[in-house]
Amino acid sequence: MPPTLRRLDELATFLAGRDDTIAVLGLGSAGAQRARLDDHSDLDFFVIVEDGARLRYVERLDWLEAPCPVLFSFAHERNGRKALYEDGVFVEYAVFTAAELPRIPFCAAKVVWRRADAPPGLAQSEAPLPRTPYDTVDFHLNEALTNLYVGLHRELRGEHLSASRFIQSHAVDRVISLLRLASGEAPYRDPFDVTRRAERAYPATVLPLAEMVPGYAHNVAAARATFAWLSHRYPVHPGIGAAIRALLTRSGDYS
Incomplete structure (x- = not known):
């Protein structure tokens, strides 16, 4: 045991x-x-x-x-x-x-x-599990895009830690949520943390985490990778798409 x-x-x-x-x-x-x-x-x-x-x-x-x-x-x-x-x-x-x-x-x-006199149903919760209020492709896609947009502005301001949270954490969470919607529930999905067992559920060819989460000093490269992933798979609104491209250009990291 x-x-x-x-x-x-x-x-x-x-x-x-x-x-x-x-x-x-x-x-x-x-x-x-x-x-x-x-x-x-x-x-x-x-x-x-x-x-x-x-x-x-x-x-x-x-x-x-x-x-x-x-x-x-x-x-x-x-x-x-x-x-x-x-x-x-x-x-x-x-x-x-x-x-x-x-x-x-x-x-x-x-x-x-x-205990013998314990009430029944102890292993089942009556409280709802946490869920985002909008568990849809539209929500996760646009939330990821706006996370990138805000994160790139934080990066340009010099707030690298805050930028990394938006770009390499919040946006990636939404990417994983998009994959879940596209491919169904992953085995043993944790409703409290979307990142749990992500590597087992999605191979690197599907979810390139090494590119999306390269670390504190590489926020712009991370934003470029996640934006490319989203743009390749989903119809990105031209307004927010152009705004993100402009920020990547200002950061000297988009062509």
């Missing part, structure tokens, strides 16, 4: 002996998507507790350290923490009551342990 799943089972076994715990849910590669678990996977899980017990499990680490000492941890949101065990297992977890859980958006969960 992989160390992450063994740690999850150890925690579940310990928590099953407490009166104020209701269930433990594994998420992601520790949940319903275990086929993608590998040596680089961290451990994501939820602990479901009785009303009034949440703060105790968020603020105290005694239960977390039951199977192994914790080397490092910090609160990354009000309901949970991230922690690194001494043996190298990295975990990210959140603690909810059974009443709170239906309002939390999550997917691919698996019940690792549940």
Whole structure:
């Protein structure tokens, strides 16, 4: 058994002996998507507790350290923490009551342990998963183009870091969304992060990430590559297309 799943089972076994715990849910590669678990996977899980017990499990680490000492941890949101065990297992977890859980958006969960009287349906969220308000070709295409436009202006102003976010991050996210619409849902798609497993889903001949994300000092080259990719595959509006070409020319990087 992989160390992450063994740690999850150890925690579940310990928590099953407490009166104020209701269930433990594994998420992601520790949940319903275990086929993608590998040596680089961290451990994501939820602990479901009785009303009034949440703060105790968020603020105290005694239960977390039951199977192994914790080397490092910090609160990354009000309901949970991230922690690194001494043996190298990295975990990210959140603690909810059974009443709170239906309002939390999550997917691919698996019940690792549940109390006999736990409510049904713990592994299914009733909250909608995050989605862009306009999940269409028109939206993703034009959002990518305007990301390039804004990013190139930031680059010309000397705001290279901000430019890299627009050109090499935001615009590329929209490119991946266009590919998803064109080719269907990728296996194990992460609704919270479009970049997850992009390399496995799309070969470099389809998604040339090395050209689109060459790094901080190469924003203009990145914008040129992404603009060429978009122009080759989609009808770019002549107005925004001309504006981007002009910015690339001003940057000395378009012919």
